[in-house]
Structure formats: structure tokens, C-alpha cells
Amino acid sequence: xxxxxxxxxxxxxxxxxxxxxxxxxxxxxxxxxxxxxxxxxxxxxxxxxxxxxxxxxxxxxxxxxxxxxxxxxxxxxxxxxxxxxxxxxxxxxxxxxxxxxxxxxxxxxxxxxxxxxxxxxxxxxxxxxxxxxxxxxxxxxxxxxxxxxxxxxxxxxxxxxxxxxxxxxxxxxxxxxxxxxxxxxxxxxxxxxxxxxxxxxxxxxxxxxxxxxxxxxxxxxxxxxxxxxxxxxxxxxxxxxxxxxxxxxxxxxxxxxxxxxxxxxxxxxxxxxxxxxxxxxxxxxxxxxxxxxxxxxxxxxxxxxxxxxxxxxxxxxxxxxxxxxxxxxxxxxxxxxxxxxxxxxxxxxxxxxxxxxxxxxxxxxxxxxxxxxxxxxxxxxxxxxxxxxxxxxxxxxxxxxxxxxxxxxxxxxxxxxxxxxxxxxxxxxxxxxxxxx
Numbered sequence: 001x002x003x004x005x006x007x008x009x010x011x012x013x014x015x016x017x018x019x020x021x022x023x024x025x026x027x028x029x030x031x032x033x034x035x036x037x038x039x040x041x042x043x044x045x046x047x048x049x050x051x052x053x054x055x056x057x058x059x060x061x062x063x064x065x066x067x068x069x070x071x072x073x074x075x076x077x078x079x080x081x082x083x084x085x086x087x088x089x090x091x092x093x094x095x096x097x098x099x100x101x102x103x104x105x106x107x108x109x110x111x112x113x114x115x116x117x118x119x120x121x122x123x124x125x126x127x128x129x130x131x132x133x134x135x136x137x138x139x140x141x142x143x144x145x146x147x148x149x150x151x152x153x154x155x156x157x158x159x160x161x162x163x164x165x166x167x168x169x170x171x172x173x174x175x176x177x178x179x180x181x182x183x184x185x186x187x188x189x190x191x192x193x194x195x196x197x198x199x200x201x202x203x204x205x206x207x208x209x210x211x212x213x214x215x216x217x218x219x220x221x222x223x224x225x226x227x228x229x230x231x232x233x234x235x236x237x238x239x240x241x242x243x244x245x246x247x248x249x250x251x252x253x254x255x256x257x258x259x260x261x262x263x264x265x266x267x268x269x270x271x272x273x274x275x276x277x278x279x280x281x282x283x284x285x286x287x288x289x290x291x292x293x294x295x296x297x298x299x300x301x302x303x304x305x306x307x308x309x310x311x312x313x314x315x316x317x318x319x320x321x322x323x324x325x326x327x328x329x330x331x332x333x334x335x336x337x338x339x340x341x342x343x344x345x346x347x348x349x350x351x352x353x354x355x356x357x358x359x360x361x362x363x364x365x366x367x368x369x370x371x372x373x374x375x376x377x378x379x380x381x382x383x384x385x386x387x388x389x390x391x392x393x394x395x396x397x398x399x400x401x402x403x404x405x406x407x408x409x410x411x412x413x414x415x416x417x418x419x420x421x422x423x424x425x426x427x428x429x430x431x432x433x434x435x436x437x
Contacts, residue, residue, distance in 0.1 A: 001079045004105065006086075012302065013109050018080035020072050022103040028068035036064065062099075069096060069104070077108055087113040090306025111304035116364040122421040124294050128287040129427055133275040141271050145258055146247045155242035159208045162192035166204050167241035170215075174233045181225075182233075186240060197233075204239065212238045291418055295361040296354065303356060311352040312345050319344070359411055362418075366410040369417060373409040381405055 005017035033052045042050035042058060056063055073094065081088055088110045097105040152165065160166050166189050172182030191201045203215040215235040223229040248254050255267040320330045334340060365371070373381070379393075382405065386393040 001076045001083075003080050003083045005107075006084045009109070012111070012304065014084075014086060014112055016077075016080050016084060016086075016108045016110065017097060017105055018076055018108075019103050019105045020076050022101065024072060025068060025099075025104045028071045029064045032064040032067035032071065036067065065099065069106075072104070073106060076106065080108065081110075086110065089113055089304060090310060111306045113307070114301040114303055114360070116360050117300040118295070118298050118361050118364050118368075121295060121298060121361070121365055121418060123423055124291060124418070124421075125423045125425045126287060126290045126294065127427045128283055128424045130279050130283040133272050133279060137275055138268055138271050141275070142250065142268070143247075146250065146254075147245070149254075149258060150245045150247045152243040153246045155244050156209065159206050160191060160204055160239065160242055161244075162201075162205060163244065164191050165189065165243045165245075166191055166239055167243075168204065169238040169240060170235050172233050172235045174228060174231050179225075179228060179233075182235070200235065204237065207239050209239055209242055212236070287422075287424075288415070288419065291415075291422060292354070292358045295365075295418065296357045299357055299361045299364075301357075301360055303360070307356050308349065308353050311356050312349050315348040315352050315355075316341075316344060319348070362411040362414040363407075365418065366414040369414065371410050371413045371417065373406060373413065377409065378402065378405060381409060 002019045002021070003016070004019055005015060007015050009015050030052070033055070037050060037052070037055065038048035040050060040055055041047050042054055045051075045054070052064075077092065077094075090111050092108040092110045095107045095109075097107050099105075155164060167186050168189055169185050170183065170187065172179055174182075189196060189201065189204070191205055193201070195201075197217045197219060199217045200215055203213075203217075207213060215237050216232070217235070218232050219225075219228045219230060221230045250264060252263050255261050255264055259267055259270070261267045261270060316330075323329055323333055330341070330344075334344075382393045382396050382400075385391075385400070386396045389396070
């Protein structure tokens with residue numbers, strides 16, 4: 001391969017021209033002929049036995065050129081990019097410039113990572129607030145545990161109340177005619193859940209077991225069945241059974257059953273500690289997010305569109321992988337949600353843009369600060385990845401190039417430096433009272 005041109009065009013793309021020598025191209029054509037000739041029938045020859053010269057005379061001299069081009073192009077392109085020292089992003093646009101007795105000249109139009117400028121990235125002022133844990137938060141967590149350990153008991157001595165589960169028979173009529181899907185038997189309905197048509201559950205409240213009564217409702221205008229949307233309806237209802245949720249008492253015995261603690265006070269203290277840790281983690285995440293926004297604002301770069309497109313596709317693939325881990329995929333997700341692939345891309349685009357900008361900023365900071373991981377740190381990173389995926393470190397090394405590991409570690413270290421040097425300031429009041437004149 002001979003690199004012949006390495007120029008920037010008026011669109012900010014790099015145009016490469018590189019030549020593959022004639023003997024290499026001829027060998028590729030011969031290989032293509034041998035691969036395809038077994039499928040070619042030429043009068044006067046057994047199938048697959050026609051000489052190349054005869055086949056070319058019959059179908060044209062360039063009959064095997066396209067296959068030969070495809071065979072030699074990837075390696076030649078990779079060599080040209082390496083010689084030109086380009087950091088290519090996105091997919092190249094290829095063309096054949098010439099093909100003659102001197103060999104084949106290809107062109108590749110590519111985008112490359114942009115030149116980046118960033119200043120004043122150390123010592124940025126940012127707030128970091130940790131919200132105090134409230135008694136209400138602690139009670140909500142404990143209530144959740146009590147609720148998960150609750151049991152349903154029959155109600156026989158009072159009328160239905162919100163929070164009860166009413167087991168009902170029902171049949172709905174619109175214009176005195178029963179409608180499809182409007183009938184149920186022994187249906188458990190949690191009163192106050194809002195799971196039925198607006199107004200239905202409220203009219204069950206106050207009735208007792210054995211009562212038969214009418215429930216009058218109006219279907220919402222946006223109801224999924226067009227023939228019922230906005231229509232008045234009457235449901236004939238019978239209340240068969242009532243049950244209520246009975247929560248366990250919050251006492252030392254309950255605490256011993258659901259935790260490693262012996263007293264309610266110790267259990268509360270543990271929940272407080274857990275919530276404090278959660279608040280610290282949220283504060284850290286918000287702190288880092290604010291820093292990244294500041295870095296993006298300080299970034300100066302003309303970022304090519306393919307970088308955003310490629311990162312968006314990475315987000316889509318990652319989302320698909322997460323769905324598959326849950327027994328679903330994108331096609332099923334689109335079927336259930338009514339969303340399209342293009343809408344999903346549009347939804348993920350802003351996050352992808354932020355990711356690209358932050359990484360460019362941090363890569364530049366790593367360069368400016370001379371940040372690089374040590375050999376020991378690289379080995380530790382491989383070990384960490386291996387442990388996370390239950391693999392051997394050597395297996396990870398065979399799958400993930402060291403350059404990729406190093407690049408990610410540089411970005412991580414750059415972010416750690418930015419966080420370490422940031423100046424945490426108190427949050428300013430939203431409104432500052434005007435000074436007296």
C-alpha cells in the first residue's frame with residue numbers, strides 16, 4: 001500500500017487516497033476467479049472448468065474486480081489510516097479512483113476526532129449538598145418491610161373502606177346493552193387503587209357483604225375502546241367478600257424476624273445509616289454531574305456528527321442488551337410501547353451527545369496533565385473486569401485491547417483529578433434581599 005493523499009476537504013472531512021500495487025490486486029482477482037468459477041457455466045466447458053480468460057471475454061474483464069476490491073480494501077485502508085496517523089470516527093465512504101496497469105487507487109472520505117481545547121478545568125466552584133435523613137423516610141422504609149410481611153384478613157363487621165380488597169361480581173351496560181369485557185365474577189378490587197374506571201371504586205365504598213347495587217360511571221374520552229369512550233354506563237355489582245391488609249406490629253419480635261437486629265431502636269438506626277449512605281451517593285452523583293456540565297461548557301471543539309450517531313447506537317445496543325437480560329428485546333419493547341427505533345434514538349440522543357462531549361473533555365485533560373495508569377494499575381483493572389464477569393484475566397486480555405483499557409483509565413483518572421481539585425461552595429439563596437437604600 002502506498003499513501004498518495006491525505007487532505008482535509010471543505011466539509012471538515014479527511015480525504016485519503018492510497019494505492020494497492022498491481023501484483024497484489026492481480027492475486028486478489030485470481031483468488032476471486034477460483035472462488036467463483038465453480039458456479040459459472042460456459043458453453044464448451046464443464047461447469048467450473050472454464051479458464052479465466054474465457055470467462056472474462058464472455059462476461060467482461062472486470063467480472064471479478066468487485067470481489068477483489070472487497071478483499072484487498074480493508075487491509076489497505078487500515079494501513080493508510082495508520083500511516084496517516086488518523087483517529088477515525090464513523091464509517092468511511094469508499095470509491096475506486098483508478099484501476100490500471102499500475103494497480104488500484106482507492107479513496108476514503110472519513111471524519112476524525114476533533115481538535116479540542118479546554119481551560120480552567122481545575123478549581124471549578126460547585127455545590128455539594130447532602131440532604132438530611134428525615135423521620136418520615138425512616139418510617140416509609142420500615143412501613144414497606146411491614147407491608148411485605150402483612151397478611152389479608154376477612155372483614156365481616158363493617159362496610160367497605162378505601163384500602164380494602166373487595167371481591168365483586170359485576171356486569172356493565174351502556175344504553176341498557178351489555179358490552180364486551182364488562183363482566184367479571186369474584187374479581188378482587190383494591191378500593192382506592194384507581195385501577196377501575198374513575199368513580200367506580202368510590203361507589204363500592206360504604207357497601208357491605210351481600211349488597212347488590214348499581215354503579216354509575218362515565219368512560220373517559222380517551223378510553224381505549226372507541227365505542228365506549230365518553231359514554232355513560234351502569235354496572236350491576238354484588239359485593240361477595242371484603243378483606244383488609246393487617247400489618248405486623250413494629251416491636252422487637254418483628255425486628256428479630258426480619259433483620260439481624262434485636263430491638264426496634266437498633267433497626268431504626270440501621271435504616272438511618274443506610275439512608276444517609278444513599279443521600280451521600282446521590283450528592284456525589286449530583287456533584288459529578290454538575291462538574292461534567294461545567295466541563296462541557298468549557299469544551300471548544302467542532303464535533304463531527306458521526307460521533308454522536310455512533311454513541312447513540314451504542315446506547316441503543318446497550319438498552320437492547322439490558323432488555324434481553326430481562327427476557328425481552330427491542331422488537332417486543334416497541335410492540336408493547338408503540339415506540340419506534342427512530343423515537344428511541346431521538347430519546348437517547350441528548351445523553352449520547354453529553355457522553356461524547358464529556359469524554360472528549362476528559363481525554364484532553366488527561367493529555368494536558370500527563371495522566372497515564374501504571375502497569376500495576378492496568379493489571380488491577382484487568383483483574384477487576386475478570387472478577388465482574390467471572391472470567392480469567394488472560395481471557396479478558398484476549399478480548400479487550402490494552403489500548404482500550406488504558407484510554408478508559410485515563411478518562412477515569414482525569415475525572416478524579418477534576419473532582420479532587422473542585423472547590424465546594426455553599427448553595428446560594430435563590431433570592432437575595434435588596435439592600436436598604
